[in-house]
Amino acid sequence: MTDILGNDLNLQYELLGPEIAVAVTAMLVLFADAFRKELNLGRFALPALSVVGLVIALILSALWIDENEDFARLVQVDNFTTFFRILFAAVTIVVIVGSHEYVSKHVSHVGEFYSLLLFSTAGAMLMAGARDLLTAYLAIEVMSFSLYILVSQTRNDTRGGEASLKYVLLGGVASAMLLYGLSFIYGVAGSTQYSEIAAGLANGTSDVELPLLLGLALVVAGLGFKASAVPFHMWTPDAYEGAPIPITAYLSATSKAATFALLLRWFAGPLLPAIDDWQWMVSAIAVATMVVGNLVALQQTNIKRLLAYSSIGQVGFMLMAITAISDETGSALLLHLTGYVITNLALFMAVVAFYNRTGTEEIADFRGLAQTNPYLALVITVGLFSLAGMPLLAGFLTKFILFQSVVSAGFTWLVVIALVASTVSLYYYLQVIRHMYLYEPEGDTSRWRLTPTGYLATGALFIGVVWVGIYATPFYTVADRAIAPLFA
Amino acid sequence: MVENDAYALLAVFLIPLGTAVLLMLVPSRERSLIIAVTAASSLAMFAVSLYVFLAYDFNGDQFQGVKAWSYMNDIGLLGEEGIQLKVGVDGIAAAMVLLTGIVIVPGTWVSWKIQDRMKDFFILLYILTAGVFGTFVMLDMFLWFLLYETALLPMYLLIAVWGSTRKEYGAMKLMMMLLAGSILIFTAIFAIYTEAGLGSFDLVDLYAVDFDEDFQKLYFPLVAVGCGILAAMFPFHSWSPDGHASAPTAVSMLHAGVLMKLGAFGIIRLGFQMMPEGGEFWAPALIVLGITAALYGAVSALRQDDMKLMTGFSSVSHMGYVMVGLGTMNVIGWTGAVLQMFAHGIMTALFFLLIGAMYDQAHNRDIPNFSGMAKQMPIWTVFFVIAGLASLGLPGMSGFVAEVHIFIGAFRAYPVVGGLAVLTAAITATYLLRMFSQAFFGEFNPRWSELKEITYAERAGATVLAGTILFLGLWPSPWVDRIATTIETTIPGVTL
Numbered sequence: 001m002t003d004i005l006g007n008d009l010n011l012q013y014e015l016l017g018p019e020i021a022v023a024v025t026a027m028l029v030l031f032a033d034a035f036r037k038e039l040n041l042g043r044f045a046l047p048a049l050s051v052v053g054l055v056i057a058l059i060l061s062a063l064w065i066d067e068n069e070d071f072a073r074l075v076q077v078d079n080f081t082t083f084f085r086i087l088f089a090a091v092t093i094v095v096i097v098g099s100h101e102y103v104s105k106h107v108s109h110v111g112e113f114y115s116l117l118l119f120s121t122a123g124a125m126l127m128a129g130a131r132d133l134l135t136a137y138l139a140i141e142v143m144s145f146s147l148y149i150l151v152s153q154t155r156n157d158t159r160g161g162e163a164s165l166k167y168v169l170l171g172g173v174a175s176a177m178l179l180y181g182l183s184f185i186y187g188v189a190g191s192t193q194y195s196e197i198a199a200g201l202a203n204g205t206s207d208v209e210l211p212l213l214l215g216l217a218l219v220v221a222g223l224g225f226k227a228s229a230v231p232f233h234m235w236t237p238d239a240y241e242g243a244p245i246p247i248t249a250y251l252s253a254t255s256k257a258a259t260f261a262l263l264l265r266w267f268a269g270p271l272l273p274a275i276d277d278w279q280w281m282v283s284a285i286a287v288a289t290m291v292v293g294n295l296v297a298l299q300q301t302n303i304k305r306l307l308a309y310s311s312i313g314q315v316g317f318m319l320m321a322i323t324a325i326s327d328e329t330g331s332a333l334l335l336h337l338t339g340y341v342i343t344n345l346a347l348f349m350a351v352v353a354f355y356n357r358t359g360t361e362e363i364a365d366f367r368g369l370a371q372t373n374p375y376l377a378l379v380i381t382v383g384l385f386s387l388a389g390m391p392l393l394a395g396f397l398t399k400f401i402l403f404q405s406v407v408s409a410g411f412t413w414l415v416v417i418a419l420v421a422s423t424v425s426l427y428y429y430l431q432v433i434r435h436m437y438l439y440e441p442e443g444d445t446s447r448w449r450l451t452p453t454g455y456l457a458t459g460a461l462f463i464g465v466v467w468v469g470i471y472a473t474p475f476y477t478v479a480d481r482a483i484a485p486l487f488a
Numbered sequence: 489m490v491e492n493d494a495y496a497l498l499a500v501f502l503i504p505l506g507t508a509v510l511l512m513l514v515p516s517r518e519r520s521l522i523i524a525v526t527a528a529s530s531l532a533m534f535a536v537s538l539y540v541f542l543a544y545d546f547n548g549d550q551f552q553g554v555k556a557w558s559y560m561n562d563i564g565l566l567g568e569e570g571i572q573l574k575v576g577v578d579g580i581a582a583a584m585v586l587l588t589g590i591v592i593v594p595g596t597w598v599s600w601k602i603q604d605r606m607k608d609f610f611i612l613l614y615i616l617t618a619g620v621f622g623t624f625v626m627l628d629m630f631l632w633f634l635l636y637e638t639a640l641l642p643m644y645l646l647i648a649v650w651g652s653t654r655k656e657y658g659a660m661k662l663m664m665m666l667l668a669g670s671i672l673i674f675t676a677i678f679a680i681y682t683e684a685g686l687g688s689f690d691l692v693d694l695y696a697v698d699f700d701e702d703f704q705k706l707y708f709p710l711v712a713v714g715c716g717i718l719a720a721m722f723p724f725h726s727w728s729p730d731g732h733a734s735a736p737t738a739v740s741m742l743h744a745g746v747l748m749k750l751g752a753f754g755i756i757r758l759g760f761q762m763m764p765e766g767g768e769f770w771a772p773a774l775i776v777l778g779i780t781a782a783l784y785g786a787v788s789a790l791r792q793d794d795m796k797l798m799t800g801f802s803s804v805s806h807m808g809y810v811m812v813g814l815g816t817m818n819v820i821g822w823t824g825a826v827l828q829m830f831a832h833g834i835m836t837a838l839f840f841l842l843i844g845a846m847y848d849q850a851h852n853r854d855i856p857n858f859s860g861m862a863k864q865m866p867i868w869t870v871f872f873v874i875a876g877l878a879s880l881g882l883p884g885m886s887g888f889v890a891e892v893h894i895f896i897g898a899f900r901a902y903p904v905v906g907g908l909a910v911l912t913a914a915i916t917a918t919y920l921l922r923m924f925s926q927a928f929f930g931e932f933n934p935r936w937s938e939l940k941e942i943t944y945a946e947r948a949g950a951t952v953l954a955g956t957i958l959f960l961g962l963w964p965s966p967w968v969d970r971i972a973t974t975i976e977t978t979i980p981g982v983t984l
Contacts, residue, residue, distance in 0.1 A: 327564075328564050328565040331563070331564040332564055332565065335564075385641065390637065390641050391619075391634045391635070391637040391638045391641060392615075392634070392638055392641075396634060396637065397634075400630065400634075400674075401564065401565070403674070403678060404565060404678050404681060404682075405564065405565050407678035407679065407681075407682050408565055408678075408681070408682045412675070412678070412679065415675070415678060416671070416675055419670075419671040419674050419675065420671060423664070423667045423668060423670070423671055426663070426664070426667055427660075427664060430644060430660065430663065433644075433645070434648065434656070437645060437648070437649055438648055438649060438656065471559075472560070473559065473560045473563070476560060476563045476564060477563055479564070480563045480564050
């Protein structure tokens, strides 16, 4: 089949297998929920169905390892796409396994919850794979629209509605900016295809300098919003605080990783010829993000808000790699992203377990957790230390490799700022640890245990954090292979 | 050392790490099992570290027991050798391994008194120990730094949970200052790797690189200050007395005894050995800071009432000597510096052990509150006097051997500094003798008639440490041989 320009199109639908599997599962979940009474479904049915669909998607993704083909010139299935497809499927599985108890207790519409989570995952997968600006834009919207609704799904908590409204309004503005920026890029380069944009920009843009700059600025702003980079981060703390905790975890993992997948695709590919025009913007945003994120985190009293600001700070570190883009920084970024996602999920799954028991998310309420549940206190401590970049844990190794690659690319000053910011971050992480270990528990001081799935999710992630920290070679190898097609 | 001794070097930091993992599996109510495991583990560490020290052949190669296992290579920015698990020791590291092996034994024994969460305490303490041992034996810059940071990580919880007096303040101050130092070390490591362009973190390969002189002059101070913070280098020493005062006994012992030496060791490993020209250029600054710390620490110790604070400032003063020794850039001064690292480690561990033994009973350690303790606790007093005499450099004690080397080296390089160093020794004598006369002798204060003599575990631990002090004081050649040959033949820029 050919398109109207006469290009041959490859319509092998197997290439979209994972996305199709996830989307079909999402619809099945919706139907199953509608006929819940007739089908006599237990409370494990919907999460189980979702996990099965995701596992199928994971297997279908793995089939394309080391392949490199495009679907109808819209989606490129290479190791980069495969890496993110597997990552996103895995994240969603972990989120569902770790928090189904929370969902059944604290979420208002359970069927819609799982279904939208799956749609969002499909969108995230497409974001990583897109090779056309419009496909990418649609993928972003699929992911974001699901998230707008998901953020509001807390039962008996008005913060969810407020958070969702803020998120949707600001997100709408960001999307508009992004789309406007993309239209400038299209105007300058003459195509929406990544490969042709690169060629168009490489041909010389001296007579269209201003529109190009405007386009890039709008794109950076739009994606900066999605990645919650300063100064486009305002929605993040509110959305994180108001959303159900699993969604906060998902926002901090998948939504962020998908945005970085897109950033890598765009800035290492089509927009690379215009590097002089955007490099300074991204580096300025990186500095602002790591400084503001880590400083504002110092005064938070709610664990979700604290982690929101800490994740903003982390985004600043990751943006350094975009500034200094190369295959070395790219693979370092993928490694860091992997470590960050595992660590953040470990933390959030622990917070979910804590909330299930206590119904609170204030840092002061973590008092004495080391005595009432030493295991959970250990998981949280390890997660926080890993985020702070402490040795033997994921954060040290991945940050070290990331920072080293940025220095090797000639941005020593950027890394010095990052190191200072990273040290500041340890201070507020220690505040949480202090509450858990130094003080006596208040109120109910009896020991308690997690649910079996709670142990499963936190335990697996805990092992992941230590594994990446002690022997990250397999992860780094995978990251290196995933980044290769972008710089081929 | 034969090639297979690499496994001894590997064992020396895998034993504490393995013990920490093992302890996680032991239920915390099984106190006697925990005590048995830690007793066995501490003796094993001592045995292996003694073997490492004795097996080091001072007529052989610079680094002995060298062996590398591949860890991460040919990925991303890493080249063929990339990051390797590479172990090996020179004479300096061999002495430091022995120091750690000696201090951890009494450190473990005195901690069996801990009632509250003893298991967690030992897990953290052994992770710290693994980091210390690992830093001394690792010959890969990445893993070297990873283990260096591993040694710092457990400090916060160890002090904040099990400490005394202003423990939260002390712990946070210590942590933030040490990590601020890490920023500088990180930066230097990134810069060294990039500048060398080898794609490898192998220290031996990096030593062979001839770095540009301006590069060395720029980055040497980063290493010296970054590691210097851990070595309580003036003016970045202020965490040290507070940290030591608030830490639990075993942590003070290990921290003042061993961890501070890690800082000085880092200055040698990443500073002088990596960037000799930078080291030569900045050596005078090191001397000035060193002698300032020595004097300032001694004068401050004069004014302290709290025994632990006094010992803390005394540590600042003694670590100042180490900096002076390194700054002299001659073999005798350097030998003195490394000997001082060893001697001070043992002596200060003994101090903290004894003060801890006292504090556990009296819950008080202000010197003016005590008098005539020699009548009530004669054994305790004897050990304390031995530590004190070593500290003020009495001949026949470890401190004398170390200090005399430093003084000679300093007189050779800068006679004024030598004079000031001797003055410091006089002040040290003053504050120690003042304490002896106030607390140990004179009329007995009946308020303390309830106090018992120190326990057998403490006596055994103190004997180990006091024995080492006398051994090194009376027969220093096993140390001097190993250390001086290493320095003479392998440290660039150091002259006779």
